[in-house]
Amino acid sequence: MANKTSALTTLVNQTNELIQKSGSATQARDLHGTLSEIIEEHNYKYHVLDRPEISDTLYDQLLDSLLRLEQKFPQLHTEQSPSARVGGKPLSQFSKAKHRQPMLSLSNTYSPDEIREFDVRARKFLDLPENKTLEYLSEPKLDGLAIEVIYEDGTLVRALTRGDGVTGEDVTANIRTIKSVPLRLRGKNLPKLLEARGEILLFKEDFKKLNDDAQENGEEPFANPRNAAAGSVRQLDPKIAASRPLRAFFYGLGEVEYGKHSSPKTQEELEASLLDFGLPVNPLAKVCPDIEAVIDYYHNLEKRRHSLEYDIDGVVVKINSLERQNTLGTIARSPRWAIAAKYKPQQVQTIIEAIDVQVGRTGALTPVAIMKPASVGGVTITHATLHNQDEIDRKDVRVGDTVIIQRAGDVIPEVVSVVLEKRPKNSKPFKIPNRCPVCKGAVARNEGEAVSRCTNQLCEAKIKESLKHFVGRRAINIEKLGDKIIDQLVDAGLVKKYSDLFELDEVSLSKLPRQGEKSISNLLTNIQTARTTSLSRLIFAMGIRFVGEQTARHLARHFKSPKKLLAATKEELLSVEEVGEKVADAILSATHDSVFKSEFNLLSEKHLKLEDTGPNLGTAKAQSLQGLIFVITGTLPDLSRDEAREFIEAHGGVVGSSVSKKTNFLLAGADAGSKLQKAQELGIKIIDLDELKGLAQKSKI
Numbered sequence: 001m002a003n004k005t006s007a008l009t010t011l012v013n014q015t016n017e018l019i020q021k022s023g024s025a026t027q028a029r030d031l032h033g034t035l036s037e038i039i040e041e042h043n044y045k046y047h048v049l050d051r052p053e054i055s056d057t058l059y060d061q062l063l064d065s066l067l068r069l070e071q072k073f074p075q076l077h078t079e080q081s082p083s084a085r086v087g088g089k090p091l092s093q094f095s096k097a098k099h100r101q102p103m104l105s106l107s108n109t110y111s112p113d114e115i116r117e118f119d120v121r122a123r124k125f126l127d128l129p130e131n132k133t134l135e136y137l138s139e140p141k142l143d144g145l146a147i148e149v150i151y152e153d154g155t156l157v158r159a160l161t162r163g164d165g166v167t168g169e170d171v172t173a174n175i176r177t178i179k180s181v182p183l184r185l186r187g188k189n190l191p192k193l194l195e196a197r198g199e200i201l202l203f204k205e206d207f208k209k210l211n212d213d214a215q216e217n218g219e220e221p222f223a224n225p226r227n228a229a230a231g232s233v234r235q236l237d238p239k240i241a242a243s244r245p246l247r248a249f250f251y252g253l254g255e256v257e258y259g260k261h262s263s264p265k266t267q268e269e270l271e272a273s274l275l276d277f278g279l280p281v282n283p284l285a286k287v288c289p290d291i292e293a294v295i296d297y298y299h300n301l302e303k304r305r306h307s308l309e310y311d312i313d314g315v316v317v318k319i320n321s322l323e324r325q326n327t328l329g330t331i332a333r334s335p336r337w338a339i340a341a342k343y344k345p346q347q348v349q350t351i352i353e354a355i356d357v358q359v360g361r362t363g364a365l366t367p368v369a370i371m372k373p374a375s376v377g378g379v380t381i382t383h384a385t386l387h388n389q390d391e392i393d394r395k396d397v398r399v400g401d402t403v404i405i406q407r408a409g410d411v412i413p414e415v416v417s418v419v420l421e422k423r424p425k426n427s428k429p430f431k432i433p434n435r436c437p438v439c440k441g442a443v444a445r446n447e448g449e450a451v452s453r454c455t456n457q458l459c460e461a462k463i464k465e466s467l468k469h470f471v472g473r474r475a476i477n478i479e480k481l482g483d484k485i486i487d488q489l490v491d492a493g494l495v496k497k498y499s500d501l502f503e504l505d506e507v508s509l510s511k512l513p514r515q516g517e518k519s520i521s522n523l524l525t526n527i528q529t530a531r532t533t534s535l536s537r538l539i540f541a542m543g544i545r546f547v548g549e550q551t552a553r554h555l556a557r558h559f560k561s562p563k564k565l566l567a568a569t570k571e572e573l574l575s576v577e578e579v580g581e582k583v584a585d586a587i588l589s590a591t592h593d594s595v596f597k598s599e600f601n602l603l604s605e606k607h608l609k610l611e612d613t614g615p616n617l618g619t620a621k622a623q624s625l626q627g628l629i630f631v632i633t634g635t636l637p638d639l640s641r642d643e644a645r646e647f648i649e650a651h652g653g654v655v656g657s658s659v660s661k662k663t664n665f666l667l668a669g670a671d672a673g674s675k676l677q678k679a680q681e682l683g684i685k686i687i688d689l690d691e692l693k694g695l696a697q698k699s700k701i
């Protein structure tokens, strides 16, 4: 492993040299070929096999080398290059294309008896004798977006959504950004044509993070992981898709011309062959010798359903033999050889006691339902966002209504519908006020936007929320400066802008209610400690719309200094990874704003010490976790997950996305969920932050 790391670091250095010294086009092409192969190999190991071998930092360096090489030698950029994964130019619209074979749907069943009836029907059609059992493949029914990816001679040429089943939309540019979808298939004797079908998903944890970021950026959150995945695949700007951690599982085929490649005989072999080609398949798929085994599978998976990393809404039951599938054929728009055995969603009734309107950092007014506490899937729910006026109108939610609630993606409480029969007599439709509930400023709704916003620049709610974001753990990270103190600081007129935080002293803080000497001195120490930070944290903390942590990191890596970011042109911004039109415009409108500019300068020149906190690769100390694979879950006591990742990588370890047999350690914090359960099942060692630090100190030198 150490050799591999140093060989790859050498490759990065070679590329840098070639770029600086303007090497020959032939040398560049050779190096580009090597880099492309290595990057795709590590994509496969990380995203398909879940067995990462190199750190994210080294991976980023390899990709960065490739991108810079292509900037210098533009002829090297092709649609098959891994650089295509960072997202190309925005489209004005999606073109449409017909599926060679229609994409069918499944008929649904909701009970074991209905599953047995399916078996009886199929056996009858196949003329099977009583004593002969029918073998099935059962697998999770994924709640995502159906997709078809088309490979010609092993190269990804097109990806289509299901559309109406006959005609889909060409979303190739977006699908190319999904790292688990190979740009070239693996292996020899590749089929002349392979149409693989599957589902695009977002894992629950990634969905939660995406929505937390959206909320922090003042954007509209997604209702559930399925909508988020579908919305990402249907973005016209591929850079947006590239910024979303989309996943894919493949489970079927459209048209195939195998050529010299052997053709599978069963659904099990079919899925195994997809994995051999480098396409991810669901590891929970299982062959069941008869229908009773299918029903056991259905019940067992239902018990595990909430601890899976992604949403499922049932089981898909497929007859295993492809010959029999062929004999059974289709009826109407569904195959006779498969059914969906669906689970009932966990829904509960409760009463809306009030609807609060909260004001966010960008002034967005968000109506929130306050409900009589109700338990859904073991969690007590009291609040649910109602998103905006359109959503309230669509569901016609009113104070006093009895509503059905569920947890979207098993995470976010959601009002599904109103039980109209139980509506109190004189209830009135709810309207978001046309004055800000905090500052009474004017409220406006931009054309094409669903949110209403308070337009007052000096609205106290906006100032407070911006400051809360600024001091947050993932931003400037001033410990113990909680929401309450921020409210008090603003109410007392002590803080109006970010930089005021660094002018606080004992005298000013003593004006706050209920603050003892000790807590004041602690707070001042924490402010002092937070002064040493990084450019990426500062960029994120400034709260530019659409600039989340990841984009802030890309911007910091690209511009390296606050001044250069302030001077960046649109063209330059667009060349940064994951920055598309919308993000670039938002950054420009911030950097052209005089208040933003003066705050950014004041903070970076006077109050903060910006250090490159990136992990330090290749030193002797850095090797103590070499060769070890970690997965991180839950909330860690004093590090963000990204910081824990940086720490592990700085010591030579790698961090995987999900727990597998190859995982060496699960680093678990508070409220760890499905990953903890899976690690326990697999007997993987579970450690806390202190144990991790202990491991890292046991340096091998």
Ligand code: IVH
Pocket: 103, 104, 105, 106, 139, 140, 141, 142, 143, 144, 145, 146, 147, 162, 198, 199, 251, 252, 316, 334, 335, 338, 340
């Ligand atoms: S097999 C005839 N397997 O469910 C279609 N479909 O309701 C055969 N789906 O459009 C599809 N998980 O998008 C299959 N493991 C799975 C699936 C799955 C989800 C979706 C698929 C299909 C829909 C049908």
